[in-house]
Structures are given as C-alpha cells and as structure tokens.
C-alpha cells in the first residue's frame with residue numbers, strides 16, 4: 085500500500101553558459117559531466133529541467149553519465165522566471181535596501197515576472213514535499229538561480245521575498261529532504277565537491293565566492 089514517503093530533491097543550477105546563454109561553455113560542459121558523475125549512483129526516479137538551452141544541455145549531459153536510462157523531462161515550472169515580486173513593504177520590513185532590489189527585479193521582462201508566481205506554485209507542487217509510494221523518491225531538478233533560491237527559501241519557511249540573496253553556483257548541488265511529519269531539511273547547499281577548484285563558484289559575483 086502507498087504511504088507518504090520522503091522525497092530527496094537534488095537541486096542544481098545549470099552549468100556555465102556562454103555570454104548569449106545559447107549553449108554551455110567548454111567549462112560548463114565539464115561541470116555538467118562531473119555533476120552527472122557525482123549523481124551516477126543516486127537512484128534518480130526523474131531528471132526535470134527548464135526548457136531553455138542551458139538547462140536542457142546540462143540535464144542531457146547529467147543523464148548521459150548514467151546507466152539506468154532515466155531520460156530528462158522538460159518542465160516550464162523549472163524554467164527561468166521571477167518566482168515572487170517583492171513589494172517595498174516586504175523589503176523595508178526585511179531591513180534591506182528596497183530600491184536596490186526593486187530596481188533589480190524591474191529589469192526583467194514583464195512576461196518573466198507576470199507568469200512567475202503561478203509557475204513557482206507549480207514548481208513547489210511538482211518538486212517539493214513528501215510523496216506517495218512504497219519507498220523514498222530521489223529526483224533531480226536542473227534549473228536557474230531564481231527558482232533555486234525560491235525552493236531553498238521555501239524549505240526554511242522564510243518570507244516570500246527572501247528568494248533574493250540565495251544564490252546557487254553553476255552545477256553545484258543542493259539536496260533537500262522532505263519527510264512526512266518533519267520540517268524540510270536542507271542536507272547540503274551549494275556542494276561543489278565534485279568540481280575541481282577552477283570550475284567552482286562560476287555564475288556568482290566575486291563577493292559571493294569563499
């Protein structure tokens with residue numbers, strides 16, 4: 085009989101993309117292969133990815149490192165969008181420089197902002213929380229920085245605006261466990277142990293690298 089089971093969400097931002105974001109760089113392809121090798125023994129039931137080239141290519145290279153034939157699945161919910169548009173009140177209440185973040189969000193196309201809330205809700209439904217089944221489920225989502233921040237924020241029940249300031253490095257690994265009757269648990273965040281030093285921290289500004 086199916087009963088609620090833990091879900092392990094493996095969350096990764098796509099590997100490094102070239103400047104027009106039409107494909108991965110050589111370094112990005114190496115990152116994606118290494119991420120795939122890191123996940124090779126994880127019994128993934130699914131590999132979801134956003135529809136854009138950089139997430140699609142990353143997911144394909146990850147899948148190619150496996151012997152189990154799990155095929156990547158494109159999902160709009162794993163795509164590139166603003167998951168929640170912060171209000172001035174949110175930001176002032178959070179004690180941060182409101183103009184800075186309002187200007188930051190305003191630079192993204194209206195379409196990415198308008199569709200975001202609904203897509204973010206779908207992503208939470210599809211990719212987070214315990215699952216029904218006979219055993220724990222392991223799933224990979226290859227996505228973009230903003231949805232990554234949104235999912236980590238949600239795992240900590242932080243305020244909606246707080247996806248801002250949570251940043252994932254390219255091809256780093258974040259793992260969240262959702263067990264029935266327990267709070268969500270971020271097991272690892274931005275793990276880059278599978279990447280050599282020169283392939284770590286890409287996709288982040290210098291002040292976010294440690």
Ligand SMILES: O=C(O)[C@H](O)COP(=O)(O)O
Nearest residue numbers: 097164165228229230231
């Ligand atoms: O939508 C996003 O997450 C940001 O625009 C960053 O995008 P990226 O993760 O594709 O670089």
